[in-house]
Amino acid sequence: MSQQIVEPKRSTLLRTRSGGKRTTTQEQAKTRLAWLFLLPTLAIVAFVAIWPLVQTVYQSFTDARLASGDEPRFIGLENYRLLLQDRDFLNSILVTVQFTLITVVFEFALGLLIALVINSNFKGRGLMRTAMLVPWAIPTVVSAQMWKWMYNDTFGVINDFLVDKVGILSRPIAFIAERNTSIPAIAAVDIWKTTPFVALLLLAGLQVIPGDVYEAATIDGANKLQQFLRITLPLLRPAILVTLIFRTLDSLRVFDVFYVMFGNRQNTQTMAIYNQQNIVEFSDLGYGSAISVAIFLIIGIFVVAYVTFLKVEEV
Amino acid sequence: MARVVFENVYKRFDEVTAVNDLNLDIEDAEFLVLVGPSGCGKTTALRMLAGLEEISDGSIYIGDRRVNDVPPRDRDIAMVFQNYALYPHMSVYDNMAFALKLRRINKGEIDRRVKEAAEILGITPYLKRRPKALSGGQRQRVALGRAIVREPAAFLMDEPLSNLDAKLRVQTRAEIQKLHRRLGVTTIYVTHDQVEALTMGDRIAVMRDGVLQQFDTPQNLYDNPSNMFVAGFIGSPSMNFMQARVDTDGEALYVADDNGLRLRVPRDHERQVAQMRGNPIIFGIRPEDIELQDFAEPDWRDNVVESRVEVLEPLGSEIQLHASAATHTNGVGQLVAEEQDENETRTTDIFVARVDPRARVRTGDIVPLAFNMTHMHIFDTQTQEAIV
Numbered sequence: 001m002s003q004q005i006v007e008p009k010r011s012t013l014l015r016t017r018s019g020g021k022r023t024t025t026q027e028q029a030k031t032r033l034a035w036l037f038l039l040p041t042l043a044i045v046a047f048v049a050i051w052p053l054v055q056t057v058y059q060s061f062t063d064a065r066l067a068s069g070d071e072p073r074f075i076g077l078e079n080y081r082l083l084l085q086d087r088d089f090l091n092s093i094l095v096t097v098q099f100t101l102i103t104v105v106f107e108f109a110l111g112l113l114i115a116l117v118i119n120s121n122f123k124g125r126g127l128m129r130t131a132m133l134v135p136w137a138i139p140t141v142v143s144a145q146m147w148k149w150m151y152n153d154t155f156g157v158i159n160d161f162l163v164d165k166v167g168i169l170s171r172p173i174a175f176i177a178e179r180n181t182s183i184p185a186i187a188a189v190d191i192w193k194t195t196p197f198v199a200l201l202l203l204a205g206l207q208v209i210p211g212d213v214y215e216a217a218t219i220d221g222a223n224k225l226q227q228f229l230r231i232t233l234p235l236l237r238p239a240i241l242v243t244l245i246f247r248t249l250d251s252l253r254v255f256d257v258f259y260v261m262f263g264n265r266q267n268t269q270t271m272a273i274y275n276q277q278n279i280v281e282f283s284d285l286g287y288g289s290a291i292s293v294a295i296f297l298i299i300g301i302f303v304v305a306y307v308t309f310l311k312v313e314e315v
Numbered sequence: 316m317a318r319v320v321f322e323n324v325y326k327r328f329d330e331v332t333a334v335n336d337l338n339l340d341i342e343d344a345e346f347l348v349l350v351g352p353s354g355c356g357k358t359t360a361l362r363m364l365a366g367l368e369e370i371s372d373g374s375i376y377i378g379d380r381r382v383n384d385v386p387p388r389d390r391d392i393a394m395v396f397q398n399y400a401l402y403p404h405m406s407v408y409d410n411m412a413f414a415l416k417l418r419r420i421n422k423g424e425i426d427r428r429v430k431e432a433a434e435i436l437g438i439t440p441y442l443k444r445r446p447k448a449l450s451g452g453q454r455q456r457v458a459l460g461r462a463i464v465r466e467p468a469a470f471l472m473d474e475p476l477s478n479l480d481a482k483l484r485v486q487t488r489a490e491i492q493k494l495h496r497r498l499g500v501t502t503i504y505v506t507h508d509q510v511e512a513l514t515m516g517d518r519i520a521v522m523r524d525g526v527l528q529q530f531d532t533p534q535n536l537y538d539n540p541s542n543m544f545v546a547g548f549i550g551s552p553s554m555n556f557m558q559a560r561v562d563t564d565g566e567a568l569y570v571a572d573d574n575g576l577r578l579r580v581p582r583d584h585e586r587q588v589a590q591m592r593g594n595p596i597i598f599g600i601r602p603e604d605i606e607l608q609d610f611a612e613p614d615w616r617d618n619v620v621e622s623r624v625e626v627l628e629p630l631g632s633e634i635q636l637h638a639s640a641a642t643h644t645n646g647v648g649q650l651v652a653e654e655q656d657e658n659e660t661r662t663t664d665i666f667v668a669r670v671d672p673r674a675r676v677r678t679g680d681i682v683p684l685a686f687n688m689t690h691m692h693i694f695d696t697q698t699q700e701a702i703v
Contacts (some may be wrong), residue, residue: 212400215367220414220461221388230413234404 053296060289066279072286079290088266089291092274093298095183099270100251102187103194107247108240110191111198116232118199119206129203132196140193144260147189151175151261176261182268186261190251198243205239206232241310245303252299271295317378317391317468317501318343319364324373326359326525333359335525337373341518344499346492348516350506352548356525357505358473364503365394365471377468388417393462394471398478399454401446401461407433408442411460425464432463435494452483459494469501476511488514509549513537521545538690543597543699546692552602552635554692555666559598561591561693570598570691574640574664578618581688584703588693591702597662599692602635605668607676611685618686624678625665634676636668641681 060079064072083089118129135143150157159172175185209232217227233240255272262268264277275295279288319341326334334356341347349357362368364375366387374381382390393414401410408429415425433439436456446454455475462470475491476484492515495502506512512519513533521528521536521544529541540546546554559572561580568580568588578598580588606612608619622638629635668684676682693703 210398210400212396212398213402215365216394216396216400216402216461217413218367219365219387219392219394220465221417222413223388226417231402 056289056292058289059286060293062286062289064285064289066283066285068283075286079287080294082287083290083294088269089271089274089294091267092269092271095268096252096254096270096272098183099187099190099254100248102184103190103251104244104247106187106191107195107198108244110195111243112202114195114199115202115206116228118203129200132199134196135193136196138193140256141260143193144189144257147192148176148261151185153177179267182262186257186268189257189261190254194247194250198247201243201246202236202239205236205243208239209235237310241306244310245306248302248306249299252295252302271298318376319347319469319501319503320374320376321360321364322374322376324360324363324375325371326356326363326368327371333525334363337522337525337527339520339527339530341501341503344501346495346502346504346515346517348504348506348512348519349522350509350512350516350519350548351522351528353507354524355522357507357522359525360522361471361473361503361505364469365392366390391468392471393465393467393469395458395462395473395475397474399446399458401454401457403446406443406445407438407449407457407460410446410457411464414461414465428464428466429460432460435463435497436460451479452487455479455487459491463494463498467500469503470495472502472504474506475504476506477508491515510551513549519549521548523548539701540692541701543599543694543701546599546694546701550601552667552669554599554601555605556662556694557598557664557666558595558662558696560595561588561593563592568592570596570688570693572598572640576620576640578620578686578688578691580691583689584691584693587703591693595696596702597694597696597699599694600666600686601690602667602669604687604690605666605670605684606687607668607670607674608683608685610671610674612687614689615685615687618688619683620686621681622684624676624680624682627676627678629672632672633669634672634674636670636676636684637665638668638682638684639665 059072061074061076062072063075063078114132118125118132149155151159153159153172153174156172156175158175159169162169163172173181175181213231213235214227217231222230253272254270255276258268258270258273264273264281269277271291272295275288275291278284278291282288319339321337321339324334324337325332337356337360339347349360351357359368363370364377364382366382366385370383374383376382377390377392402413405413411429411432412425415428429442430439433442436459438453438456438460441449441453441457446457449457455478458475472491476487479487488511491504504511504515512521513536516533518530518532519536520530523544529536529545531539536545536549540549540554543556547556557572557576559570559576562569562571562577568585569577570580570588571577576598606615608616621641623641624636624638626637627634628637670676670684691703692701694701
């Protein structure tokens with residue numbers, strides 16, 4: 001056995017040694033060609049991503065104003081000093097992280113549950129898979145407006161249900177207006193909308209796992225729970241990592257739902273909304289850039305944390 | 316260690332009956348091969364035994380226990396899958412130890428069993444590797460190892476060699492046999508490859524369309540197939556089947572057809588053949604029972620048919636000669652019809668002979684071919700059951 005495996009290696013070695021020179025020039029040519037093919041992509045990335053990023057970082061050290069004729073002045077770390085003392089910004093971080101934690105946890109848990117259900121064989125599975133994507137397909141602006149009406153304290157269907165139909169509440173709650181309920185309320189909207197997407201990502205991961213592995217585990221004596229914990233979860237890890245990173249990044253940058261439902265209201269501003277407000281409404285491009293850089297770093301921290309904790313080994 | 320019994324077992328999927336009234340009595344420590352073309356129900360039968368498919372009707376016993384309602388993990392069986400079904404995220408060691416850990420067997424014992432199995436299979440150097448880093452043959456051994464460590468009452472193997480290349484398959488075949496002799500565990504082995512069946516099985520169960528065709532030792536299956544299907548399925552190249560009738564000249568009986576075939580039935584078969592006198596029959600003879608006259612055994616030379624060579628396939632150790640009776644006019648075009656559907660056993664006008672490699676023959680030659688009528692087979696045209 002071992003001989004069979006060693007032998008081809010040896011022959012490849014010999015071949016490379018004898019035809020060594022040609023292989024290197026060939027390989028060089030290949031590498032050059034590869035770079036040539038990559039060049040357009042790299043140019044575009046540099047133009048639309050790297051350059052704006054550099055620009056933003058630079059502007060964060062200046063007092064640049066939007067649409068102003070004045071030459072921006074370099075003011076060093078002044079913007080960042082202000083940022084660290086800016087209660088509104090710190091609050092926006094809190095709001096955003098709160099929103100992110102709630103949505104990611106629920107979307108992941110529900111999404112996994114749905115994915116597991118859909119992954120099992122049942123009639124109408126294809127239809128189900130398509131139907132569940134409907135919330136995901138509705139533009140956020142539309143669905144947010146819809147939910148805003150549902151949450152309304154006077155006309156909203158939710159209050160009507162809780163107060164008049166079931167009678168759990170004695171008086172209607174202004175879900176959107178109150179600080180305590182507004183974050184869970186808006187998180188629910190995002191969960192409703194995005195869970196199907198999470199389910200689909202995880203389902204793709206589940207479908208890659210070969211069925212006979214479960215049969216082997218059944219015969220080996222693993223019950224359903226053991227199969228889930230010791231086979232499904234470990235094999236799903238790459239898909240889980242991708243899903244969590246996608247969802248966390250999206251949540252940390254959230255803008256549309258909040259903007260439609262809460263507008264610029266200060267106590268429920270997300271980082272992105274606060275940023276937009278500074279740049280567009282207050283024309284404070286320098287300060288806004290500093291906020292952008294801060295957001296960039298915060299998101300970076302989350303990504304690094306995920307990749308470290310959910311280390312994906314080669315499977 | 317256990318006897319395994321299938322008693323009137325049925326498996327029905329909606330419209331289809333995948334296994335139809337299967338009865339098998341597999342002795343303790345026996346190596347049983349379930350063989351048949353794809354879709355014959357052999358894998359379904361195995362999966363019912365494993366507990367991966369429900370039994371629609373009938374009973375399956377492992378040891379003295381009826382296992383119909385026993386969950387797979389309590390059946391005391393281990394299974395080797397066609398695609399190995401190794402756990403990709405676990406090392407070879409953990410793959411083998413998984414079942415034992417679930418059974419809460421103590422660490423020392425697990426370690427002892429895994430290492431012993433690894434030693435037997437020669438995979439000790441790979442214990443820390445992931446399945447992905449192994450070759451097909453090594454993965455196959457790990458799959459075997461995972462079964463061995465369980466020390467089960469029976470091994471179930473579902474085409475375990477089909478993903479290996481030809482050379483490795485032959486090698487592993489021998490190793491599985493050796494392993495079986497060493498461990499003495501009842502083994503039920505599913506394959507579609509009749510060579511594997513013949514070489515490995517103590518007994519072979521041939522299945523077709525969910526129905527057991529014959530259950531016997533390899534040699535008996537080969538010598539006395541109970542019907543045309545088994546006759547055609549076992550042996551390679553397949554047995555030749557020709558439309559013929561039983562003639563008599565008042566003194567002896569002959570198998571004859573319209574193409575100039577006229578072969579005398581040996582004395583010991585006469586009694587069985589006599590009843591078919593004047594009736595159409597299907598005449599069957601294996602390629603190894605046809606030889607060029609010059610190279611044939613003396614007693615074959617009484618039955619010689621002048622034949623035209625249609626195709627020659629020299630194999631070094633022998634020549635496979637596709638021929639037709641010389642008076643027969645249809646040419647090579649007929650060969651296309653010889654392409655056999657696995658499930659269909661057909662008669663042809665062209666027959667195959669395995670002749671001596673020293674023979675100097677060319678395509679188109681008319682050569683005398685001698686038939687060994689002691690090994691003749693006769694089947695009923697309607698039922699396809701064997702008469703001789």
